[in-house]
Amino acid sequence: MNNVDLHTLDPRPRVVLGSSVELTGSRCTACSYPSTDVLSRCPECSQPMTPCTFGARGRVFASTVLRVPVPGREPPYGLAYVDMIPDEGSGPRILAHSDPTAGALPPGSIVELIGLTTEGDPLVRGCEVDG
Amino acid sequence: MPAWEGVSVLGVGTTMFGKQPELTGPELVRQAVFEALDDAGVDSVDAVFAGTVFGAPGTIQRALQTCGIVEVPIITIENACASGTSAFHEACRAVDSGAFGNVLALGVETMTHHFGGAIHPEPTDREGRQGLAMPSIYAMSASRYQSVYGVTDEQLAMVSVKNHQHAVGNPRAQHQRVVTVDEVLESRLVADPLTILQCCSIADAAAAAVVGRTRDGLGVRVRSSALRSGALWDHRSPNVWGWDIVASTAQDAFTSAGVSCSDIDLFEVHDAFTIGEIVTLEALGLAPVGEGALLAESGHSALGGPQPVNPSGGLLSRGHPLGATGLAQVAEVVWQLRHDAGSRQVDGAVLGVVETMGGGTAGVDGNGCVVAVLEREDR
Numbered sequence: 001m002n003n004v005d006l007h008t009l010d011p012r013p014r015v016v017l018g019s020s021v022e023l024t025g026s027r028c029t030a031c032s033y034p035s036t037d038v039l040s041r042c043p044e045c046s047q048p049m050t051p052c053t054f055g056a057r058g059r060v061f062a063s064t065v066l067r068v069p070v071p072g073r074e075p076p077y078g079l080a081y082v083d084m085i086p087d088e089g090s091g092p093r094i095l096a097h098s099d100p101t102a103g104a105l106p107p108g109s110i111v112e113l114i115g116l117t118t119e120g121d122p123l124v125r126g127c128e129v130d131g
Numbered sequence: 132m133p134a135w136e137g138v139s140v141l142g143v144g145t146t147m148f149g150k151q152p153e154l155t156g157p158e159l160v161r162q163a164v165f166e167a168l169d170d171a172g173v174d175s176v177d178a179v180f181a182g183t184v185f186g187a188p189g190t191i192q193r194a195l196q197t198c199g200i201v202e203v204p205i206i207t208i209e210n211a212c213a214s215g216t217s218a219f220h221e222a223c224r225a226v227d228s229g230a231f232g233n234v235l236a237l238g239v240e241t242m243t244h245h246f247g248g249a250i251h252p253e254p255t256d257r258e259g260r261q262g263l264a265m266p267s268i269y270a271m272s273a274s275r276y277q278s279v280y281g282v283t284d285e286q287l288a289m290v291s292v293k294n295h296q297h298a299v300g301n302p303r304a305q306h307q308r309v310v311t312v313d314e315v316l317e318s319r320l321v322a323d324p325l326t327i328l329q330c331c332s333i334a335d336a337a338a339a340a341v342v343g344r345t346r347d348g349l350g351v352r353v354r355s356s357a358l359r360s361g362a363l364w365d366h367r368s369p370n371v372w373g374w375d376i377v378a379s380t381a382q383d384a385f386t387s388a389g390v391s392c393s394d395i396d397l398f399e400v401h402d403a404f405t406i407g408e409i410v411t412l413e414a415l416g417l418a419p420v421g422e423g424a425l426l427a428e429s430g431h432s433a434l435g436g437p438q439p440v441n442p443s444g445g446l447l448s449r450g451h452p453l454g455a456t457g458l459a460q461v462a463e464v465v466w467q468l469r470h471d472a473g474s475r476q477v478d479g480a481v482l483g484v485v486e487t488m489g490g491g492t493a494g495v496d497g498n499g500c501v502v503a504v505l506e507r508e509d510r
Binding site for chain 2: 009010011012013034036043044061062063064065066067068069070071072073077079080081083084090091092093095097103104106107108119121122
């Protein structure tokens with residue numbers, strides 16, 4: 001056993017917090033496949049990937065509110081699969097948290113990434129559709 | 132993928148399923164293995180493939196030495212909920228290839244030694260680290276089906292009602308009582324819209340099968356078995372998680388066996404949650420996408436219906452000790468095809484299907500899926 005703190009090896013999607021909130025990752029230079037991981041080679045076509053951002057907007061694919069205990073977390077909390085909508089190309093499908101008091105986010109609705117939960121998870125909320 | 136010739140399940144055995152924290156892994160394994168060996172009429176095997184998920188390193192060898200099964204090759208497989216059926220698949224392949232004569236497929240899990248409730252999400256997984264417990268994965272599929280296809284809470288509950296009704300005839304099931312739609316819907320909410328009676332229970336159990344060359348008048352023939360891991364599941368996937376891997380694996384198994392879904396007399400499928408059975412039956416071909424919920428509602432998938440699904444009570448009623456589940460499904464189909472299933476017998480059953488899908492890894496459409504087609508041998 002070495003001395004690496006496994007909690008620093010965080011596998012969750014990377015969210016940049018600044019003047020604007022953005023999801024980062026990488027995109028294939030050949031087929032445009034998007035990934036939340038910073039990968040050197042595309043898992044779809046094996047061509048080089050380059051780092052990129054995917055913005056903050058997305059569409060809910062599916063959602064729920066989890067109401068049972070999970071180690072280190074206090075239920076309930078909202079969860080949703082969100083297909084990110086970058087300015088160009090397709091965005092990755094990510095898991096994000098949401099406010100459970102409003103119930104599960106409606107599938108098909110537009111959401112925006114607003115930051116991180118206190119546990120460090122991507123956090124989204126519903127937003128007005130602006131066409 | 133060629134059809135298999137001459138591979139049979141010669142014997143099966145299982146423990147009781149349920150919360151049995153007073154029993155050790157070796158004690159559970161001995162019960163299942165000795166029943167399977169006796170059922171097959173053999174006292175030794177040439178190799179072992181075993182499935183377990185939460186067992187410590189050496190779990191299988193620690194248990195099998197107490198059965199006197201030593202020195203032969205022992206391979207332990209972890210493939211999430213499909214661990215047991217993955218072991219069965221590899222045992223069948225080993226017999227088919229001629230590598231071994233009689234092969235033991237085994238599954239065991241002592242879940243109450245590890246968990247008090249839902250399985251803990253895996254913190255090295257990008258979604259597990261976010262607290263995505265298994266009920267919430269399936270609950271999101273249910274929310275999608277409710278939103279896109281108009282599946283109702285009542286239709287979800289009917290799957291639980293059906294499988295609990297089936298389990299009344301299964302003396303080895305964890306839950307052997309009838310429940311109503313109202314009871315299911317009024318039970319505790321776990322992950323919207325799934326209530327606790329729509330979720331399988333953790334359990335402790337072992338199950339085993341002896342696979343070997345077909346003998347005249349004994350056993351159940353394995354027409355085919357297919358194993359796949361999931362493709363990338365991402366923004367391009369219109370189907371809910373797990374749909375495509377089951378469909379692809381089923382296509383492999385049905386093509387290899389030379390059968391179609393409509394030929395099958397009964398199914399044991401992975402109903403870890405009510406929505407799981409609905410999605411799986413669509414992927415197997417029993418209903419078009421979005422119409423799987425009609426199968427329980429219409430009685431198509433009930434005992435007495437045209438194609439009973441989970442006559443054992445399924446995971447929802449039998450309980451779900453991950454490694455043992457797949458072999459328990461195999462055992463149920465074998466008993467059904469021998470016409471030894473008592474009050475839950477599917478009349479005249481000749482062809483049965485086992486399907487198990489395991490998950491828990493973000494980014495792919497399931498860790499693994501096995502679909503096997505079994506056939507009653509002519510006596």
